[in-house]
Amino acid sequence: MNPKQLKRIAIALVVVLFFWGMSEILGGRHDDTEIGFVLPALQASEVDSVIFATGTAATVLARAVDNTWTVNGYEMNPDAVTELFQAVSDSVEVELVATSAVVHERMGLDSASGIRVDFIRDGQSVAAVIFGNTGRGYGSRYVRRATSDFVFLYKGALANLVARSVDTWRDKRILDISPDSIARVAVERGGEDYSLVREGGEWRFGTGAPADSGAVHRMLERYQALYATGFPSDAQLDSVDFNPPDRQVTLFSSLGDTLGSVMFDSTNAGYWVQRASGGYIYKIAKWSGDQMSPADSTLRPSAGDGD
Numbered sequence: 474m475n476p477k478q479l480k481r482i483a484i485a486l487v488v489v490l491f492f493w494g495m496s497e498i499l500g501g502r503h504d505d506t507e508i509g510f511v512l513p514a515l516q517a518s519e520v521d522s523v524i525f526a527t528g529t530a531a532t533v534l535a536r537a538v539d540n541t542w543t544v545n546g547y548e549m550n551p552d553a554v555t556e557l558f559q560a561v562s563d564s565v566e567v568e569l570v571a572t573s574a575v576v577h578e579r580m581g582l583d584s585a586s587g588i589r590v591d592f593i594r595d596g597q598s599v600a601a602v603i604f605g606n607t608g609r610g611y612g613s614r615y616v617r618r619a620t621s622d623f624v625f626l627y628k629g630a631l632a633n634l635v636a637r638s639v640d641t642w643r644d645k646r647i648l649d650i651s652p653d654s655i656a657r658v659a660v661e662r663g664g665e666d667y668s669l670v671r672e673g674g675e676w677r678f679g680t681g682a683p684a685d686s687g688a689v690h691r692m693l694e695r696y697q698a699l700y701a702t703g704f705p706s707d708a709q710l711d712s713v714d715f716n717p718p719d720r721q722v723t724l725f726s727s728l729g730d731t732l733g734s735v736m737f738d739s740t741n742a743g744y745w746v747q748r749a750s751g752g753y754i755y756k757i758a759k760w761s762g763d764q765m766s767p768a769d770s771t772l773r774p775s776a777g778d779g780d
Contacts, residue, residue, distance in 0.1 A: 512631075513600055514562040515592055517542075517554055520599065524591045525635055532639055544642040547753070553642050557634055561592075565629030570615070574622040580615040581605030582624060588635045589619065604635045645701040647746060647755050648733045652693035656727035660766055662720050667769040678769070685774045692772070695765045696724060696733065701755030705745060713738055713745045713754055720766045721749065737762055 518540065525532040534557070535543050542549040577583045582605035592600040601619035604627075608615055614632035617624050658669040668679035669689055676684040705713060718736035726732055734749035744762035746755045757765075 512561050512602065515558065515600065517558045520592045520594050522593045523557070524593065526589045526591070527587070528585060532642065534642065545639050547639070548644040549642055550644045556630070560630035560634055563629060565627060567628070568626040569623060570626050571624035572622060576624060580624060582615055582617055590635055604632065640704050643704065645755065646699070647701055647748070648696050648699045648735065650696045650724060650732050652690055652697060654726060654732060655693055655724045657725040658693070659723045662766060662768070665768065669772070683774055684772050688772045692764060692767055695761065701746070701757055703756040705754055705756060710754070715747055722766050723749070737766060
């Protein structure tokens with residue numbers, strides 16, 4: 474074999490190696506860009522917990538044996554559970570925007586500032602992603618798999634859910650009592666206490682005086698699907714005092730059973746509310762608390778109504 478043939482073989486070998494290397498690089502990149510950023514379509518029953526971690530802080534959603542969920546130990550809004558796993562399984566729009574870890578810090582995807590989301594089953598992570606800064610357009614956020622440097626612009630509901638606070642995940646439902654099931658009401662307002670009794674379709678005060686049935690019904694509607702606006706912080710808890718409560722309203726059925734009872738502690742901005750049976754303390758707006766426990770004068774028929 475002469476030198477010219479050896480040279481041709483060497484050149485051909487270099488060309489083959491070059492194209493082989495390029496195919497490996499582009500082949501790997503093709504897989505990632507074609508597959509895109511995809512989370513497995515997990516169902517709530519398929520994981521034990523979901524952890525949102527940023528730095529040293531963590532929001533932990535955990536499933537109990539009865540399939541109810543808690544968030545950092547508090548009761549979780551059932552609708553929020555459905556919303557989360559719907560967001561995980563929904564089809565989303567993704568766009569590959571970077572392939573190098575050099576941009577991770579700038580895009581909020583490094584370990585210090587990113588929001589790491591882990592889906593846990595039997596103590597093992599079955600899916601882990603890191604969300605970073607919000608991107609272009611509403612509902613978008615930069616994201617990468619925890620094991621990959623590739624960065625995607627993700628447009629989907631999960632982009633907003635990952636930044637929720639613990640209080641936003643919590644169950645804010647206080648009571649849910651149908652007005653039609655209430656037959657008697659006891660209202661305590663300091664020295665201004667009164668009761669109401671339903672007789673047929675009309676309401677009267679416990680003294681026998683007629684009440685404005687429409688106004689009473691509007692009051693009782695506040696106890697159907699009653700939700701809090703928030704919860705006290707640890708610092709605010711120190712000032713909450715229900716002993717005795719500023720107000721208390723108790724609702725009874727026609728059989729005399731207690732359907733629900735709530736206590737009110739007044740603040741400058743609203744009320745702290747707690748079920749008389751104990752449990753969580755909730756925040757409600759001042760106008761809402763006033764409508765739930767009105768002065769008896771607002772429930773009396775006006776002069777023109779007659780009796």
